[in-house]
Amino acid sequence: MSDTGIGARVVRKEDNRFLTGRGKYCDDINLANQTYAYFVRSPHAHAKIVKINAKKAEKSPGVVAVLTGADLAEDGLGGLICGWSINNKDGSPMKAGAHPALATDKVRHVGDHVAVVIGESLAEARAGAELVDVKYKELDAVVEVGKARKRGMPRVHDEIAKNTCYEWAIGEKDATDKAFAKADHVTKLNITNNRLVANPMEPRVALGSYEPAEEHFTLYTTSQNPHVARLILSAFIGMAPENKLRVIAPDVGGGFGSKIFVYAEETVCLWASKRIGGRPVKWTSDRSEAFLCDAHGRDHETTAELALDKDGKILGLRAHTTANMGAYLSTFASAVPTYLYATLLSGQYNIANIYAEVDAVYTHTAPVDAYRGAGRPEACFVVERLLEVAARETGVDPAELRRRNFVREFPHQTPVIMCYDTGDFDASLDMAMEMADYKGFEDRRKKAARQGKLRGIGFSNYIEACGIAPSAAVGSLGAGVGLWESAEVRVNPVGTVEVLTGSHSHGQGHETTFAQLVSDRLGIPLEQVSIVHGDTDKVQMGMGTYGSRSGAVGMTAISKAIDKVEAKARKIASHLMEASESDVEFSGGNFTVKGTDKSLAFGEVALAAYVAHNMPEDTEPGLKEGAFHDPSNFTFPAGCHICEVEIDAETGVTKIVKWTAVDDFGKIINPMIVEGQVHGGIAQGVGQALTEACIYDPDSGQLITGSFMDYCMPRADDLPSYDLGFTETACPSNPLGVKGCGEAGAIAAPAAVINAVTDALGTEDISMPATPNKVWNAIQANAKQAAE
Amino acid sequence: MPIVTMNVNGKDVSGDVEGRTLLVEFLRENLSLTGTHVGCDTSQCGACVVHVDGKAVKSCSTLALSAEGAKVTTIEGVARNGELHPMQAAFKANHGLQCGFCTPGMVMAGLDIVKRRGKKLKEETIRAELEGNICRCTGYHNIVKSIQDGASKM
Numbered sequence A: 001m002s003d004t005g006i007g008a009r010v011v012r013k014e015d016n017r018f019l020t021g022r023g024k025y026c027d028d029i030n031l032a033n034q035t036y037a038y039f040v041r042s043p044h045a046h047a048k049i050v051k052i053n054a055k056k057a058e059k060s061p062g063v064v065a066v067l068t069g070a071d072l073a074e075d076g077l078g079g080l081i082c083g084w085s086i087n088n089k090d091g092s093p094m095k096a097g098a099h100p101a102l103a104t105d106k107v108r109h110v111g112d113h114v115a116v117v118i119g120e121s122l123a124e125a126r127a128g129a130e131l132v133d134v135k136y137k138e139l140d141a142v143v144e145v146g147k148a149r150k151r152g153m154p155r156v157h158d159e160i161a162k163n164t165c166y167e168w169a170i171g172e173k174d175a176t177d178k179a180f181a182k183a184d185h186v187t188k189l190n191i192t193n194n195r196l197v198a199n200p201m202e203p204r205v206a207l208g209s210y211e212p213a214e215e216h217f218t219l220y221t222t223s224q225n226p227h228v229a230r231l232i233l234s235a236f237i238g239m240a241p242e243n244k245l246r247v248i249a250p251d252v253g254g255g256f257g258s259k260i261f262v263y264a265e266e267t268v269c270l271w272a273s274k275r276i277g278g279r280p281v282k283w284t285s286d287r288s289e290a291f292l293c294d295a296h297g298r299d300h301e302t303t304a305e306l307a308l309d310k311d312g313k314i315l316g317l318r319a320h321t322t323a324n325m326g327a328y329l330s331t332f333a334s335a336v337p338t339y340l341y342a343t344l345l346s347g348q349y350n351i352a353n354i355y356a357e358v359d360a361v362y363t364h365t366a367p368v369d370a371y372r373g374a375g376r377p378e379a380c381f382v383v384e385r386l387l388e389v390a391a392r393e394t395g396v397d398p399a400e401l402r403r404r405n406f407v408r409e410f411p412h413q414t415p416v417i418m419c420y421d422t423g424d425f426d427a428s429l430d431m432a433m434e435m436a437d438y439k440g441f442e443d444r445r446k447k448a449a450r451q452g453k454l455r456g457i458g459f460s461n462y463i464e465a466c467g468i469a470p471s472a473a474v475g476s477l478g479a480g481v482g483l484w485e486s487a488e489v490r491v492n493p494v495g496t497v498e499v500l501t502g503s504h505s506h507g508q509g510h511e512t513t514f515a516q517l518v519s520d521r522l523g524i525p526l527e528q529v530s531i532v533h534g535d536t537d538k539v540q541m542g543m544g545t546y547g548s549r550s551g552a553v554g555m556t557a558i559s560k561a562i563d564k565v566e567a568k569a570r571k572i573a574s575h576l577m578e579a580s581e582s583d584v585e586f587s588g589g590n591f592t593v594k595g596t597d598k599s600l601a602f603g604e605v606a607l608a609a610y611v612a613h614n615m616p617e618d619t620e621p622g623l624k625e626g627a628f629h630d631p632s633n634f635t636f637p638a639g640c641h642i643c644e645v646e647i648d649a650e651t652g653v654t655k656i657v658k659w660t661a662v663d664d665f666g667k668i669i670n671p672m673i674v675e676g677q678v679h680g681g682i683a684q685g686v687g688q689a690l691t692e693a694c695i696y697d698p699d700s701g702q703l704i705t706g707s708f709m710d711y712c713m714p715r716a717d718d719l720p721s722y723d724l725g726f727t728e729t730a731c732p733s734n735p736l737g738v739k740g741c742g743e744a745g746a747i748a749a750p751a752a753v754i755n756a757v758t759d760a761l762g763t764e765d766i767s768m769p770a771t772p773n774k775v776w777n778a779i780q781a782n783a784k785q786a787a788e
Numbered sequence B: 001m002p003i004v005t006m007n008v009n010g011k012d013v014s015g016d017v018e019g020r021t022l023l024v025e026f027l028r029e030n031l032s033l034t035g036t037h038v039g040c041d042t043s044q045c046g047a048c049v050v051h052v053d054g055k056a057v058k059s060c061s062t063l064a065l066s067a068e069g070a071k072v073t074t075i076e077g078v079a080r081n082g083e084l085h086p087m088q089a090a091f092k093a094n095h096g097l098q099c100g101f102c103t104p105g106m107v108m109a110g111l112d113i114v115k116r117r118g119k120k121l122k123e124e125t126i127r128a129e130l131e132g133n134i135c136r137c138t139g140y141h142n143i144v145k146s147i148q149d150g151a152s153k154m
């Protein structure tokens, strides 16, 4: 292994600019003659727009224009779309309510976009917005998932009965019911998967600019997938043909899913720039707007059951989930509680019979879509809570119950679509138990008890489907686009390399990891490799970064392009060295002829390719190759996380005293970066389990947790240090053997925490987030019960 | 409009501001020092931390005019002669940053912690001291390590 190649802990190439304040985020970009947008948003969860009077606002100093949904409609722009169509159980398609970028007739959640004020300065735009007089007729709202389908509830979309987007199912109902009928033990749980806000630290930004002479649009935006944004803005919203629309996503300050989607603000800023004659229009979200309008995550209500025989073998799993879509279907919303959730309900276990029903409902809340893990954390939580509770109910050690049911033969076809390609679940469990000193736990528990502390331990053996994924497969399941990735490897005449990738880095360190691959393969120093991403004018096409796909899909595309570069360079080198290609070897950046001292450096061959004075027959000059990669399967990262907590019985405060994570991500390119991804994922999962909850007032639909004062983001002293270990089964569906690591922590963590907290409390369940208040109440209830 | 004058990263600067102009706006907009970030509107996240007369402050909650005559250091002023400061180098060596958005605030907060609590820092001390800085990417593990390491090398 070289110091900079695959497997090396290389410090990041991108760090210097971030550490010296020279990163280029969207809000750092300003264009000449720029104007500022401020959105007029609905103060009501549900209301009819009776009249919008903008006269006063238009006359306010510095206001350039006030634009409404009527103007948008006048220009013939389409509404925002959902790119994944889900079919109901009866085969009919889901019902997607119209989603105009600026509301026309009704507002459907607090923060819904009503009008935009364009000003010479932000302050003037904001002052103008206060003068826009919107007359509303307030209507009743439905806020809670559990109420959306009830009789007499107001409809979010007039044409959609029972607020039901779809009623979907997967698996065999009859067979599963039969399995339950034979069961010796059934564990049943009601689970709320709490609503979350992704909250990347950089708020969203849209800077739209229209060039009238060229009829050309440019959008700078905080996107995880600028090409997908361009595709949607062009083909569906009708902004401009793709060749007249450039989308640039420069440095992006975190995404976690919330920057995948095409939102109203991007659409409106781009369009408004044309509407006002070509001056650029900039919008920078403040945190309050992010809370109101970024797509939220999770928000499921589930009833789940696990059937076991007398030996603790799982016979079947049944689940019914109601998923909150919010007021409108966001870009990928429909896929999250279906194909990204229910297809993972087999967990790491051999379960012959699974049946799950998912009802997706509309409510008068912000749209809900993918957030780190997207569906898979919800699935893992269901499976791992059921396993843990079943183990306690049947008196079997939780590790042992898991072991009795592990999948051990691969490939393994689950009853819910997924075909696990490889894995070794015993290995990760063994290693984690060793690292966590599981054997010593009871002693630690006793010791803690002597100090008035309640100590608990919880497992979470997660599996996820990543590297999203084979185009034909997702197409057959309703995806509007394929999910391949593209790459171009450009070798310059002096042998330096630029890699253009359709993946997008917003913290994942692609500039380093991808360069490591190139350095490893072509034997050139890391400094001579640059990674280019995030600009539709530079990179031809790409699907972006989400679903832990950049390694398995994006990097494989790069690897394939490198294969082609290498093949052509070998041909040229053989020609120059007058040897047959089969005698030419390439290693360490040099082409050599077997059994001779003839040698040519990669850079020399590159120069020869561009000078082109002496090329092999039928060979074009230059050295630049592109490749697309469409994987044959998802990848299946899996592992075991063990959380140990100590609860202060006096205050109800839960402290995580030890976190052990053993993950199998296949081959690892840069362990340092991978560890960072695991840390960050766990932190978000712990946040879900202990501190974070997005709460709307159930009657008024007002967002109660609308700032960092109310929505509890985990801070440094809420979290522990983490002990990480890795096992490795190479992924067979890509040549690099990588599986993906970005979401694992967020998927595994919530169940591990809640299993530990309930173990400490000796209660069956506690809902997330397990705040000190809830934990304290549980302790009081326990004490009362014990006294009775 | 009033004129504000201060010394930023060793340079005397002045500019027209309104009474309500925040220090962070002055830095980002008037001076194009965009390394100082805004991550919230409730003074919670610390992405905006700069040093004013040697003290860490949240520039999103400081009026530009209140820094009249002050000596301000932003993240752009931490590295010297193209060399990373030991604290910055420690963040790089320990992978203390991912998306980089919280990073300027973290580095400025880290430097302030060292100033107040010394160069030998316990993990708990750093975690407690970081209560005003939010990072969504790193889970803090490597930030804590970075500050500990950076402090020891200062």
Ligand code: FES
Pocket: B037, B038, B039, B040, B041, B042, B043, B044, B045, B046, B047, B048, B049, B058, B059, B060, B061
């Ligand atoms: S921007 Fe200053 S604390 Fe968040």
Ligand code: FES
Pocket: A201, A253, A254, A507, B096, B097, B098, B099, B100, B101, B102, B103, B134, B135, B136, B137, B138
């Ligand atoms: S590195 Fe992204 S928020 Fe801290």
